[in-house]
Amino acid sequence: MSLKIDRGFFKYDVTDNHAILCVSLDASVKEIRKRYLEIARRLHPDSTAFTSTEEKNLASELLSKFVNPAYESLSTERSRTEQVIVLSHMGKSLRQESHSVEVNGELAKQLVIASNIDFFYKTAISKLGEHQYKNIQQSAKIISQISELNLVYLMRNGSNVSTVPGSSGVVQSKTATASTTPPPPPPPVKQDSAADQYIRRAQNFIQQNQFSQAKVELQDALRLEPKNSRCHSLVALVYLKQNQLKMAKIHFDNALKLNPKDEIALTWKPKIEKALGQQSSGSQVTSPPHDGTNQPDKSGGGGMFGGLFGGNKK
Known part of the structure; x- marks a missing residue:
């Protein structure tokens, strides 16, 4: 059986790890780990309750190709925050072209018009989480439905999901009741800007940790729209991923000049300034060995931050 997931964010070539694990966009790392362990016990060959060879093979494929990578991408607070930021930017972009976004799932359609969105x-x-991996033949379909819910939520909520778990981004209230106020009219249709397609491709590359490709797309976007604050912020994020703190700071500065409320820039610029300040004062930040050649800017490549994000550059 082929595992085809082509709705929600997956339709736009963006892997929705929250949908794979069926956790809400504001789930904490602790909640994510608890959910992952539940799914892993159900799918792992040593503990699964599935009996047929086909079901066991499908469970193993889901675990190795989807569930394990999804948990790896959401298992730390930093990586969880990055995932939410990428999805939020994608939701904001698609909100501007909502006339072309197709919703198929019944729950997603209801969320489009729901009064109490959260x-x-x-x-x-x-x-959906209760049934996601009980009938293994339906798991891919349910992942698609959850990703559609995430997409609609971000489009309706102005892609304003807090990156702090349990905060006001998504709020659960057992006592909430439906409002009699009719839902607000859909936002006016806004045409794609010249840079939007480049930005969407870059977001997908960032999601896949392909930072060199993302940088190429974003540099093309900036040539078209040099005053696009979101583009500057994403370029800075890529430089940050590649441990080039000085270049990241330059683009975060540009993003904040154009949009003082830019979420990514506000999150990371103070940390970069702190790291650069420690380097200039020589406090416990080691530099990569110098071989006498002209090295690219690798500020923050070791010591306290280990490159802020850790991992290898791509």
């Missing part, structure tokens, strides 16, 4: 979203996620 309560409906969390309730729907909880219901």
Whole structure:
């Protein structure tokens, strides 16, 4: 059986790890780990309750190709935050072209018109999670439905999901009731800017940790729209991923000049300034060995941050 997931964020070539694990967009790392262990016990060959060879093979494929990579991408607070930021930017981009976004799942369609967006979203996620990996033949379909819910939520909520777990981004309220106020009209249709396609491709590359390719797309976007604050912020994020703190700071500065409320820049610029300040004062930040050649800017490549994000550059 082929595992085909082509709805929600997956339709736009963005892997929705929250949907694979069926956790809400504001789930904490602790909640994510608990959910992962539940799924792993159900799918692992040594503990699965599935009996047929086909079901066992499918369970193993889901675990190795989807569930394990999804947990790896969400297992730390930093990586979880990065995932939410990428999805939020994608939701904001698609909100501007909502006329072309197709929704197929019944729950996602209901979320489009729901009065209490947060309560409906969390309730729907909880219901789908109960069945996500019980009938293994339906798992891919349910992942698609959850990703559609995430996409609609971010589009309706202005892609304003807090990266701090348990904060006001997504709020569950058991006592919430439906409002009699009719839902707000859909936002006016806004045409793609010249840079939007480049930015979407770059976001996908960032999601896949392919930072060199993302940088190429974003540099092309900046040539078209040099005053695009979101583009500057994403370029800075890529430089940050590649441990080039000085270049990251330059682009975060540009992003904040154009948009003082830019979430990525506000999150990371103070940390970069702190790291650069420690380097200039010579406090316990080691530099890579110098071989006498002109090295690219690798500020923050060791010591306290280990490159802020850790991992290898790509």
